[in-house]
Amino acid sequence: MTEAAVLFLRGCLALLALPIHLLWLLGVWEPFCKKIFFPFCLEKLSSIHEKKTKKHKQELFRNLPDFKGPSGELNLLEIGTGFGANFQFYPPGCKITCTDINPNFQQGLLKNMNKNQHVHYERFLVAAGEDLRQVPSGSVDAVICTLVLCSVRSVNGTLREVLRVLRPGGAFYFLEHVAADRSSWKYFWQQVYYPTWKLIFDGCCLTREIGKNLEQANFSELKLQHVSVTLPWTPIQPHVLGYAVK
Incomplete structure (x- = not known):
């Protein structure tokens, strides 16, 4: 009955979004x-x-300075930088390489760069999370990824690239929306919205269990917390946040 209801409501939603599908x-x-x-x-x-x-x-990025490299500098790589919403939380003097698969964010990104002069901007790379070949192996102290793993082609492939570019002892910081508990109504509605939501919001997947991907990756240490972030009219309330050490 539940599966039939999901399919029926998906069809109704697809009809409402028919112009976009066409x-x-x-x-x-x-x-x-x-x-x-x-x-x-x-x-x-x-x-x-x-x-x-x-x-x-603020709490998540509080210990970023602890991961400075042997030179005393903190070299950051942000995957899916978007408009640079995280810049305000980075410690003064850190160096950041920005990446995004969508080059159309650069104008908005420049605005946030101008607002956050405490950060040194190295470069902007048009790159997917699964393919960071422009970044040398073991060259960064920390990788940051927020609201990005929902839309990459491969979560595991992206995590492999994260581990490659991190130096030994470096850290991966994340904050991502994830699938709700499978027995909940929230998960039911995530399944209903999923196909149309993914189409409208450029590949964003509502039902990924990213916490499991992180647990199965080859990090030496994982600090993961489940939190609820209520956004009006959206099915992306459950989140995971934390950091993992290479």
Whole structure:
């Protein structure tokens, strides 16, 4: 009965979003989404999400200075930088390499760079999380990834790249929305929204159990916490946050 209800409601939602599905079939939606629609939505949603997660991020990034390299510098790599919402939480003097698969974020990114002069910006790379070949192995002290693993092609592939670019003893910081408990109504609605949500929001997957991916990766230490972040009219309330040490 539940599976049938999910399929029925998915169909109803697909009908409501029929114009978008048609544009996708015609090859029009994806470039429009990446260039205009998704950057616009991300900017609006990010402002709400930042208010809800500010205290979580302050606590999460508090020990970033502990992972300075042997030279005394802190070299950061951020995967899926977007508009640079995390810059305000980084310690003064750190060096950051920004990456994103979508080059259309760069204009908004520059605004946040100007607001956060305490951080030294190294470069911006157009790169997917699963392919960071432009970053040398063992070259960074910490990798940051927030609200990105939901949309990468491969979570495990991205984590392998994270481990490759981190120096021994370096850390991976994360804050990601995840699937709700499978027996809950929240998970039911995540299943309903999933296909249309993924199409509209540039590949964002609602039902990934990212905590399990992190537990199975080859980190020497994992600090993981489950938190609830309520965002109006969205099915992305459950989150995991923490850091893992190579």
